[in-house]
Structures are given as structure tokens and as C-alpha cells.
Amino acid sequence: MxxxxxxxxxxxxxxxxxxxxxxxxxxxxxxxxxxxxxxxxxxxxxxxxxxxxxxxxxxxxxxxxxxxxxxxxxxxxxxxxxxxxxxxxxxxxxxxxxxxxxxxxxxxxxxxxxxxxxxxxxxxxxxxxxxxxxxxxxxxxxxxxxxxxxxxxxxxxxxxxxxxxxxxxxxxxxxxxxxxxxxxxxxxxxxxxxxxxxxxxxxxxxxxxxxxxxxxxxxxxxxxxxxxxxEREVYRVPLKRLLMSIVLSWPFVWIMSIPLFAGAGVFFLNLDVGRVIASFGTSLFTMVPALLALFGFFWNELSRGFGFIAALSEDGIRLRHGMLETRRQTVPPGRVQAVQLQQSLLWRKKDWWRVTINVAGYQDDQEAVSTLLPVGSRQDALTALWLVLPDLGDPDPAGTVSRALSGTGADGGFTPSTRRARLFDPWQWKHRGVRATERALLIRSGALVRYVYVVPHERTQSLSLEEGPLQRKRGVADVHIHSTNGPVKPIARHLDTADAEALLAAQAQRAAEGRKHQTPEQWMSAVGLAADGTEDATPEAAADPVTETSPAPSTTTPSPATPSEPA
Amino acid sequence: MTSIPADDAAWTYVSRKLINARLISLGIGLAVPAVVLLVVGVFTSPWVFAGLVAIVIPAVWGSWVVVRQVTAHAWMERDEDLVIKRGRMWRATTVVPYGRMQYVEVESGPLDRAFGIAKVQLHTASPGSDAAINGVPRDEAERLRDRLASRGEAQLAGL
Incomplete structure (x- = not known):
């Protein structure tokens, strides 16, 4: 050089x-x-x-x-x-x-x-x-x-x-x-x-x-x-947490349980060790595809979260991740169509969440590029949500989302699912609920794996109310919020029919309102909104001309997040 | 907050001709196995004709479902959006804002054309919004398309 x-x-x-x-x-x-x-x-x-x-x-x-x-x-x-x-x-x-x-x-x-x-x-x-x-x-x-x-x-x-x-x-x-x-x-x-x-x-x-x-x-x-x-870094995913999150996943637990079961069998049932091992040997062929699939799972998890850094800049959210193949994404905040926060049972003790987004243009199967936070604390998840939705239209956004994340029934002003749904939804009905803030709709669901969907009103593509024969008998209906193509598919299930109809009508109204207030296709204004908190008014205040920031051009220090050494 | 009215006055129901079109396509679908059964029955044993029951039952039931479905299929144009309802067993009400329509499609197959009806399909940026009105009278379909297109243009919002 x-x-x-x-x-x-x-x-x-x-x-x-x-x-x-x-x-x-x-x-x-x-x-x-x-x-x-x-x-x-x-x-x-x-x-x-x-x-x-x-x-x-x-x-x-x-x-x-x-x-x-x-x-x-x-x-x-x-x-x-x-x-x-x-x-x-x-x-x-x-x-x-x-x-x-x-x-x-x-x-x-x-x-x-x-x-x-x-x-x-x-x-x-x-x-x-x-x-x-x-x-x-x-x-x-x-x-x-x-x-x-x-x-x-x-x-x-x-x-x-x-x-x-x-x-x-x-x-x-x-x-x-x-x-x-x-x-x-x-x-x-x-x-x-x-x-x-x-x-x-x-x-x-x-x-x-x-x-x-x-x-x-x-x-x-x-x-x-x-x-x-x-740009300013907002959060990152440490390698230790990422590895721990993979350890706390069902495929890993499953793999670990095989030797345990075998050991238990040998110990308590007095099975012959040789026969157990032999049966493993013969079933090896059938296990190979399963192992490959598992390896693929671990690999995907690892590479999607490896060195994950989220940062904020004027032209959007910057996401970086990847181990062998690195990807640096720039997603303007106004371009996020829907957000999903997800927590599996194994993560609950740590209170870890994964945040996934729908961005028009990314395809359905591109789970890795649609990840806003591979694994993070509740605080990180709230920050991630803030990144894409700076103004939730709620006086206490953190509290509201927190109650959405771990509440049940009518906690936090949610409209819960009806008790009549317990016949065909025995586990989840207690946890289901839906609540609209001024700017977004929050949908909560899941008993073992918890989900919270957040859809900004102005991003709603269309809505539908659906009801099967059994549901109609019990006076229960689902409300589907149609978002663009992506991993997030928000559905509010098993609401009381009257609640569902009211939600459909109100949501159509809110979406129409949202579209009218929607800022034009420029990204700056979307992030700028968060800066001063006002809704429509573009900051006309004659601030000092922004001096050109001069990032150090020639010297680049290797990031602490990329442990790979120079070749 | 305007709720979606339950009374029939606000809804425009689809043409009853759709019943005929659907019955014909149902009939064609069931006629093939019926003919096969008849031929087999003629050449082998008359017991085979008992199998015709297995065709008559779905035919009757299917016709009943078609009539029920078509008479429940309606749409309503509101200020901001189009509402489509369909189905009785599996009831669905879909709300599609005009500003979200990417394009509107009018299509009619040979059977539809024979009955002078068409299908109006609405497309949004979401693959989930399954918004189609079947059995709209042809000229009405064209008018509806033009109306939807112009409203969509007036209210079009970015993604």
C-alpha cells in the first residue's frame, strides 16, 4: 500500500x-x-x-x-x-x-x-x-x-x-x-x-x-x-450472547439430549452399552441429513448474528453482520413495514428477544436480511423498535411495549381474546391481545413462544376479518393485517366478533388517517421527526449550517467486532 | 368511526349469473367421472351404478355451497376504501384502501364471457391481501376498474 x-x-x-x-x-x-x-x-x-x-x-x-x-x-x-x-x-x-x-x-x-x-x-x-x-x-x-x-x-x-x-x-x-x-x-x-x-x-x-x-x-x-x-452505533450483539442464544435453542437442546437419553437408558434400564452404541452406528445414515440440517441451522444463526451492529445515520438504519459473507444494510426508517418481537421459551429466563422486520424488496425467504436484532435484552429490543418506529404515539412507549411483551389478558390496555376461544386455542388465548396506539397497532400472542407484532397504521396495506364455522359458533373472529412480503405476518386471532369488527373498522380509519399524515418519500424527515418530536412541521428553524463532517479518510482501524486477523 | 354496516343496502351483491357459471364448471368436473362410471357399468355389472351416488351427493352439496357463496359475495365502495365480503362457512371481510391499490385487473374466462360477467382483482403491495370480486357484470366491472384506478391515483400513498 x-x-x-x-x-x-x-x-x-x-x-x-x-x-x-x-x-x-x-x-x-x-x-x-x-x-x-x-x-x-x-x-x-x-x-x-x-x-x-x-x-x-x-x-x-x-x-x-x-x-x-x-x-x-x-x-x-x-x-x-x-x-x-x-x-x-x-x-x-x-x-x-x-x-x-x-x-x-x-x-x-x-x-x-x-x-x-x-x-x-x-x-x-x-x-x-x-x-x-x-x-x-x-x-x-x-x-x-x-x-x-x-x-x-x-x-x-x-x-x-x-x-x-x-x-x-x-x-x-x-x-x-x-x-x-x-x-x-x-x-x-x-x-x-x-x-x-x-x-x-x-x-x-x-x-x-x-x-x-x-x-x-x-x-x-x-x-x-x-x-x-x-452514524452512531446504537447496539451490538456480543459473540458470547450470540453463542449463548444458540445454546438456548431447541435444536441444540435436542442434540444434547440424545447422549443424555442414551446414558439414562444405560444407567437405569441396564441396557447394554455396546448395543446402544451399535444402534447409533446403524442409524448414522438416517441421521446424516438431520445433522446436516442442524448444522445449517447453527450456521445460519451464527452468521446472521456474527458481529451484528446496528447504527443510526441520517440516511437510515445501518445493520452489519456476517462471518464469512458480510452484509451491510441501510434501511431507511420509513421503509420498515412491520416489526415482530419474538421470544422462545428457552430465552425467557434471560429475557432475550429477537426482532424481525418486513422491508419491501427483501423477499420472504431472506430471514437473515430481515433481522433487526438477532438476540438482545428487552432494552435492546425496545431500542430496536424505537429505531424503526421513533414515535409510537403513546405517552409511555417503553412501558406499553413492555406490557405487550410479557402481559396477559387485558394488561396494558389490550383488548384480549375472548374466553370462548379456549375450546380451540387452549394455550394461547390468555396471551392474545391487540391494542392500537396513535401511530401503530400492537398485537400480542403466544404462550410458549411469545410474539409481539407492531404495524404502523400508515403501513397497513389492507385488512381482513376472517371467521371459520367453528369460530362463528363461538362468536370469535380473526383480524389479519396485510403487510408487504416478509417474515412478519401480523394476525390478531380469536377476538370477540364484536371486538374484531370494531377493530377492523377503526383500523381502516386509522390507516386512512395515517396515510394522510404520512411524510413524503424522503427519509430525513422520518428520522427528523424523532429529533424534535413534532409531527408534521418540518424543522424550518435556521440552525447553523452543518459543517461538513470529515471522517478520517485514510486510516482505518479494524473493528473490535471483527476478530478476523489480517491475512 | 364508521363501522362496516351489516345491513344489505350498502352492499352491492355480485351477479346471480355467477351461480350458473360456477354450476357449469362444477358440472363439467363431475360429468367426467359420471360418464366413466356409466361406461364401466354398462360393460360390467350394474352394481357400478351405485357409485353414481358418490357423484350425486357432492353435486347436490356443491350446488348448495355455490348458491350460498355467491349470494354472500358483495362489495361496497366507501370514501377511502373498498370492502369485499365473501363466504358463509368461512366468512371473510377484506378492506382495501384505494391508496394502497397497486393495480386493478379485470379478467374473464370463456364461461364468464358467455354470461357477461368478469372478475375484478385488486393488487396491493401485500401478497396477503386476497381481494377479488367475482361475477361482476361486464360493463360494471369496467366502470368499477376505472373508478378504482382514478380513486387510487388520487389517494395513492407511498409504500
Whole structure:
């Protein structure tokens, strides 16, 4: 790394630009590596056998392996060749109101993602890309699958420059600064302490605002023309808590219980140890898929929460996580459609919660990207909720949500499920309840696994009241709140029919009110609301022109949250 | 707070022609096994005709359900939203705000066309909102679509 030469300045291209030429290589390597390693694992032990028969077999295998390798090489070469052809026609540019991409050899595509319609911007670095300092930029718009723009791959600096610039454009920050409006993070974060008494001291400031999660290997040598909006860390998930949360999950408990049961069997029932072990041996084949699935579960849990940091900036919530593949998401607060807080039975003693969100543009199966807090204390969960919903429209938001999290029946002003529902809902009916604040609807459910759904009124897509034959007999009905595609599916079940009908009517009214008060598509105002607490009035107060924050451009310290060492 | 009225006056019920269209498609579905049974019965033993009972029962029951369903299917246009109700056994009332409609679709298959009816399907950004009005008279469907579209445009809110 040269220290004397002037740093490269990355900027988002305004004219058609190709992705980085190395892109076709980055895609296929992972697969190649995995396939290669599987072959090695499967065959390597056999080469070392001393048995002549085995040796012979190994030789034959080696011969076949060479052929397999040649075949694999040809396939990879073809894939790379096609990738190269595709790369040649894959171009992107940023215009003042949209990011455009055109690609495709046979079927030409020209995508335009309007900046004021952007739902989320992710910088994703799969392992290979991460090692060599590349990244993929994903711009999500609410148009279903494959509707967003995805740039795989560009240099990390280019991806960041593009992200920063399009976020800055979209957030109207340039305008805000031109008007001299107050647009500092501190003003925004001040609101957080009021709501959830966030324990930010010590954390804040420890992490440099800029480049704290720059991956160690791909340390940028340049600076981006548009700096990322300064941010403040709000919470993070320590590795210890994450591991503990995995230990406190049913799959883990299940695995641990197998030897326990076996041991108990041997001890108390006088079973033969050898037979127990033998039965394990024979059932190994059937257990392999189950074990793989379990491994997948642990891996997902680990990588979704590894190094998880949530931060707040002018252009939205920043989420970072990932172990081998890292992902840095920027979700504007107004873009969160629904929130779900969830607590499994095993987490109850620790009072840990998981917070999941619906963001239009993220797909149903993308659980990992829809996680706002993988595991955290009640305080963290409240903070997470505050992040996406700064104003709950309730005089005591923390108390209300707290009662929603652990109350039953009519606690905290909730409309409970009717007792008549106990016939077909014996466990949960006591815990179910629904309550509307001025800005959002809270739905509580679950006896063993607790759920709380929070849907802002203005984000309600549509509503429905549903009633089966048995329910009608008992005078019970469900109210469904339809949100955009995502893991959160809020339903208020088993309400008294009269309550349900009233809720449906009232909620339709509230949604209509909410839409009228809904701030326009600019993100700044959404977070700005929290800063001064007023509803509609945009802060016109002529504050001092915000001085350009100058994040340290060249030196980047490895984040304390990423224990990976420089290669 | 306006509650959703239970009285029939506010609701626009769908065309009764939908009953005919649904009965025909039900009949087609049941005619195939009936013909097969008849043929088999003619060539083998008359006992096979007893199997026809197994077709007659669902036919009668299905017709009854169709009539009940169609006569319960209605919609209501309000200031801010469209309300659709359907079903008797499984009752559902759906409220779709005009400002949330992404697009409105009018479709009619050959059977629908023969009876001069159409299906008006509303799409929001949510996959959950299953909002469709079946059996709307054709010209009414077109008018409804235009009305919904213009109201949607006037009240359109961002996601």
C-alpha cells in the first residue's frame, strides 16, 4: 500500500460503466472450491491405505478424479466465458433520480430503480470478494423478486461511493444542507435516550463513525467522493450472547439430549452399552441429513448474528453482520413495514428477544436480511423498535411495549381474546391481545413462544376479518393485517366478533388517517421527526449550517467486532 | 368511526349469473367421472351404478355451497376504501384502501364471457391481501376498474 501517492477518489459513475472485469471469476469460485473440497474429503483417506486392494482402488479413483477434474475445469471455463460475455454488456450508471442497469445478451434488460423508491441498499461481500476487496451492491425496490438493481461485483470503494451518493441523493440531504437545516446524528440520537434509556455511554465514540467495519483484508486505499453519512452505533450483539442464544435453542437442546437419553437408558434400564452404541452406528445414515440440517441451522444463526451492529445515520438504519459473507444494510426508517418481537421459551429466563422486520424488496425467504436484532435484552429490543418506529404515539412507549411483551389478558390496555376461544386455542388465548396506539397497532400472542407484532397504521396495506364455522359458533373472529412480503405476518386471532369488527373498522380509519399524515418519500424527515418530536412541521428553524463532517479518510482501524486477523 | 354496516343496502351483491357459471364448471368436473362410471357399468355389472351416488351427493352439496357463496359475495365502495365480503362457512371481510391499490385487473374466462360477467382483482403491495370480486357484470366491472384506478391515483400513498 502506497502511503505517499494521493488516494484514489471513488465516485458513482454518471455515464454507463461496466462492472469490474474480475466479476465473472468471483461468482463461480465458491462453488468450485466447495466441490473440490468435497472430493478431497471423500477420497483423500483412501489414497493413504496400505491394503494393496485399497491402493489399486485408489489408483483407479485417482484416474477417475483426474477426469472429473478436467470435466469440472471445462465447466468452470465455460461458465467463466459466459460470465465474461455477460460482463461485457452489463453496465450501470447513476442519474439524478435513479440508478440504472442494463444487461443481458439475448434478453436485454434495462432496469431503472428510482431513488425515491429505494427500499434498502445492501453492500454484500461474499468470502472471495471480501478477500480481494470487491463487493456487490444491491439496491432493493418494492417490485417483487429481481426487481432491484444488483451490481456484482465492483470494487468495495466503488460500491460504497455508489451507496453513499445514492443515499445522499435520495435522502435529500443535499437539499437539507443547502437550506441549512439541522441534520446531525446527535439531534436524532437524543430522542433515543428519551424513549428507551439506551445505554449508549462507552459504546458511542469507541467505534469510529466511518469505516469501522471495513474488512481488514480489503482495506481501501482511496476515499469515496461522497462520504457516508456519519452514524452512531446504537447496539451490538456480543459473540458470547450470540453463542449463548444458540445454546438456548431447541435444536441444540435436542442434540444434547440424545447422549443424555442414551446414558439414562444405560444407567437405569441396564441396557447394554455396546448395543446402544451399535444402534447409533446403524442409524448414522438416517441421521446424516438431520445433522446436516442442524448444522445449517447453527450456521445460519451464527452468521446472521456474527458481529451484528446496528447504527443510526441520517440516511437510515445501518445493520452489519456476517462471518464469512458480510452484509451491510441501510434501511431507511420509513421503509420498515412491520416489526415482530419474538421470544422462545428457552430465552425467557434471560429475557432475550429477537426482532424481525418486513422491508419491501427483501423477499420472504431472506430471514437473515430481515433481522433487526438477532438476540438482545428487552432494552435492546425496545431500542430496536424505537429505531424503526421513533414515535409510537403513546405517552409511555417503553412501558406499553413492555406490557405487550410479557402481559396477559387485558394488561396494558389490550383488548384480549375472548374466553370462548379456549375450546380451540387452549394455550394461547390468555396471551392474545391487540391494542392500537396513535401511530401503530400492537398485537400480542403466544404462550410458549411469545410474539409481539407492531404495524404502523400508515403501513397497513389492507385488512381482513376472517371467521371459520367453528369460530362463528363461538362468536370469535380473526383480524389479519396485510403487510408487504416478509417474515412478519401480523394476525390478531380469536377476538370477540364484536371486538374484531370494531377493530377492523377503526383500523381502516386509522390507516386512512395515517396515510394522510404520512411524510413524503424522503427519509430525513422520518428520522427528523424523532429529533424534535413534532409531527408534521418540518424543522424550518435556521440552525447553523452543518459543517461538513470529515471522517478520517485514510486510516482505518479494524473493528473490535471483527476478530478476523489480517491475512 | 364508521363501522362496516351489516345491513344489505350498502352492499352491492355480485351477479346471480355467477351461480350458473360456477354450476357449469362444477358440472363439467363431475360429468367426467359420471360418464366413466356409466361406461364401466354398462360393460360390467350394474352394481357400478351405485357409485353414481358418490357423484350425486357432492353435486347436490356443491350446488348448495355455490348458491350460498355467491349470494354472500358483495362489495361496497366507501370514501377511502373498498370492502369485499365473501363466504358463509368461512366468512371473510377484506378492506382495501384505494391508496394502497397497486393495480386493478379485470379478467374473464370463456364461461364468464358467455354470461357477461368478469372478475375484478385488486393488487396491493401485500401478497396477503386476497381481494377479488367475482361475477361482476361486464360493463360494471369496467366502470368499477376505472373508478378504482382514478380513486387510487388520487389517494395513492407511498409504500
Amino acid at each position: 502506497s502511503t505517499q501517492s494521493p488516494p484514489i477518489v471513488y465516485r458513482a459513475p454518471r455515464e454507463w460503466t461496466r462492472l469490474h472485469p474480475v466479476s465473472p471469476l468471483l461468482g463461480g469460485w465458491a462453488v468450485f472450491g466447495v466441490v473440490g473440497s468435497i472430493f478431497l474429503y471423500n477420497y483423500a483417506p483412501q489414497w493413504t491405505g496400505v491394503d494393496p486392494e485399497l491402493q489399486e482402488g485408489a489408483h483407479w479413483l485417482m484416474g477417475s478424479i483426474i477426469w472429473v477434474l478436467i470435466l469440472a475445469a471445462v465447466i468452470v471455463a465455460i461458465a467463466i466465458g459466459i460470465g465474461f460475455l455477460q460482463w461485457r454488456v452489463n453496465q450501470y450508471r447513476l442519474s439524478d433520480d435513479s440508478i440504472e442497469q442494463r444487461k443481458g445478451i439475448i434478453f436485454r434488460q434495462h432496469k431503472q430503480a428510482r431513488l425515491d423508491r429505494v427500499q434498502a441498499v445492501d453492500v454484500v461481500q461474499p468470502l472471495m470478494a471480501r478477500i480481494f476487496g470487491f463487493a456487490s451492491l444491491k439496491v432493493e425496490v418494492a417490485g417483487g423478486e429481481n426487481s432491484g438493481v444488483s451490481l456484482d461485483f465492483v470494487r468495495l470503494g466503488d460500491a460504497e461511493a455508489m451507496r453513499n451518493e445514492l443515499l445522499a441523493l435520495a435522502a435529500g440531504m443535499k437539499r437539507a444542507k443547502a437550506e441549512g437545516r439541522e441534520a446531525t446524528v446527535d439531534a436524532v440520537v437524543a430522542g433515543a435516550d428519551a424513549v428507551a434509556e439506551v445505554d449508549t455511554d462507552g459504546n458511542v465514540g469507541a467505534v469510529p463513525a466511518h469505516g469501522s467495519l471495513r474488512d481488514v483484508v480489503s482495506r481501501p486505499v482511496g476515499v469515496t467522493e461522497t462520504q457516508a453519512a456519519p
